Amino acid sequence: MGRDAVRVEAVSAMIQTFFNPEIIAASWPIVRAGLLNTVLLSLLVVPLGLIGGLILALLASVRQPVIRWALMAWVDFFRAFPPLVLLILLFAGLPFAGLELGGFVCVAIAFFLNTGAYYGEILRAGIDSVPVGQIEAARSTGLSRLQAMTHVVLPQAVRNVLPDLLSNTLEVVKLTALGSVVAVPELLYQARQAQSLTYSPTPIVVAAVIYFLMLWPVVRLLSRLENRALAGR
Amino acid sequence: MLKYLPDILSGVVVTIELAILIVVTGIAAGLVLALLRSLGIRPLNWLIIAVVDLFRSLPPLVVIVLIYFGLPSAGISPSGFVSTWLSLALVLMAFSEEIFWAGITSVARGQWEAARSTGLSFAQTMLSVVLPQAFRLTIPPLTNRTIAITKGTALGTVVAVTEILGQASSAMSNSYNPSPLMMGAAAYLVLFFPIVVAARWVETRFAWKR
Numbered sequence: 483m484g485r486d487a488v489r490v491e492a493v494s495a496m497i498q499t500f501f502n503p504e505i506i507a508a509s510w511p512i513v514r515a516g517l518l519n520t521v522l523l524s525l526l527v528v529p530l531g532l533i534g535g536l537i538l539a540l541l542a543s544v545r546q547p548v549i550r551w552a553l554m555a556w557v558d559f560f561r562a563f564p565p566l567v568l569l570i571l572l573f574a575g576l577p578f579a580g581l582e583l584g585g586f587v588c589v590a591i592a593f594f595l596n597t598g599a600y601y602g603e604i605l606r607a608g609i610d611s612v613p614v615g616q617i618e619a620a621r622s623t624g625l626s627r628l629q630a631m632t633h634v635v636l637p638q639a640v641r642n643v644l645p646d647l648l649s650n651t652l653e654v655v656k657l658t659a660l661g662s663v664v665a666v667p668e669l670l671y672q673a674r675q676a677q678s679l680t681y682s683p684t685p686i687v688v689a690a691v692i693y694f695l696m697l698w699p700v701v702r703l704l705s706r707l708e709n710r711a712l713a714g715r
Numbered sequence: 716m717l718k719y720l721p722d723i724l725s726g727v728v729v730t731i732e733l734a735i736l737i738v739v740t741g742i743a744a745g746l747v748l749a750l751l752r753s754l755g756i757r758p759l760n761w762l763i764i765a766v767v768d769l770f771r772s773l774p775p776l777v778v779i780v781l782i783y784f785g786l787p788s789a790g791i792s793p794s795g796f797v798s799t800w801l802s803l804a805l806v807l808m809a810f811s812e813e814i815f816w817a818g819i820t821s822v823a824r825g826q827w828e829a830a831r832s833t834g835l836s837f838a839q840t841m842l843s844v845v846l847p848q849a850f851r852l853t854i855p856p857l858t859n860r861t862i863a864i865t866k867g868t869a870l871g872t873v874v875a876v877t878e879i880l881g882q883a884s885s886a887m888s889n890s891y892n893p894s895p896l897m898m899g900a901a902a903y904l905v906l907f908f909p910i911v912v913a914a915r916w917v918e919t920r921f922a923w924k925r
Contacts, residue, residue: 563903564880701771
């Protein structure tokens with residue numbers, strides 16, 4: 483009996499600390515604003531990265547060795563460079579050059595460069611996976627180079643690399659948490675604000691739960707797609 | 716600006732220590748989980764999948780913040796270094812488990828049956844037949860993931876780890892000059908660019924001919 487009472491007390495103490503209902507209620511407006519900003523930020527940076535990637539992939543499809551080499555160096559540069567360092571460089575380094583951009587603009591630029599490189603690599607692989615004969619056939623029916631690309635190659639390319647695109651998009655959404663370092667009021671930033679106001683880790687736990695609920699379906703879907711791809715071998 | 720070079724170099728040492736710890740423990744834990752999963756014990760597999768899904772869904776920075784700022788309330792106060800190591804190792808564990816598991820399941824069932832029928836035990840089949848083939852498939856995605864997660868050591872700055880970015884940032888604010896930050900950025904490139912180029916080579920070397 484005594485031992486059970488101790489156990490119940492320990493559990494309730496854990497809940498009081500990490501999942502305190504009163505603190506959840508009190509900090510919810512702050513955390514909710516962060517959630518909204520994370521969604522908006524994702525809606526901005528995912529298309530931005532895709533555009534950057536598309537530009538790189540289209541340039542690479544020119545099939546000129548010099549251009550391909552330059553693009554490979556560009557992509558490898560951003561694969562080697564931590565996104566947080568890029569972000570800090572823009573946010574804290576550029577002001578010394580007289581250029582003071584807000585945290586939000588810095589996040590947008592960093593994501594365009596960093597995630598654009600990853601998307602570009604994926605889309606390039608997709609374009610490479612479409613047989614050259616398809617382009618020749620499209621061109622011979624009178625389509626221009628651009629038309630052949632947008633109507634024939636890209637739709638197939640995107641379909642071939644859809645799981646990779648989705649997986650990268652998941653990483654991009656997770657990466658928006660970096661915004662907290664340069665005071666963009668997204669979910670993690672807001673949760674930490676609430677944490678310092680309430681002296682409780684509860685808001686951060688709540689933020690983690692929100693991230694999990696938001697992204698878990700995507701993770702599940704990706705697991706499915708990966709397994710199916712392997713089964714198809 | 717050479718005054719700050721020793722700071723950056725000490726940051727490089729911390730980054731390398733952290734990276735090696737993360738890679739070794741993260742990949743080893745991922746392999747252990749994948750092997751446990753291959754035993755096919757239902758409740759255990761659900762637990763493994765739950766843990767893997769959790770750390771694939773959460774942003775690494777959120778895990779770091781959770782461990783560093785959350786655990787002290789439970790009476791455990793890990794340092795920034797330990798928090799970063801633990802967080803990124805858990806994330807790498809989750810991703811590498813998925814990759815190893817995909818590799819193991821990609822080996823055709825007939826191979827298992829053939830190996831078992833020649834008298835090899837489960838463990839022998841796994842070690843000498845399945846894993847060598849699985850590793851080949853896992854190398855390109857694993858190197859990619861490992862680089863992406865190891866770069867995350869820069870996140871340690873947020874919890875006051877004195878790795879490259881942390882050293883560079885504090886040197887910058889001490890000197891009112893961005894040069895230390897540029898030195899730090901260069902240090903990351905010197906450290907990671909050869910690895911990325913090597914990974915690209917490995918990728919093409921081990922790519923599956925379709």
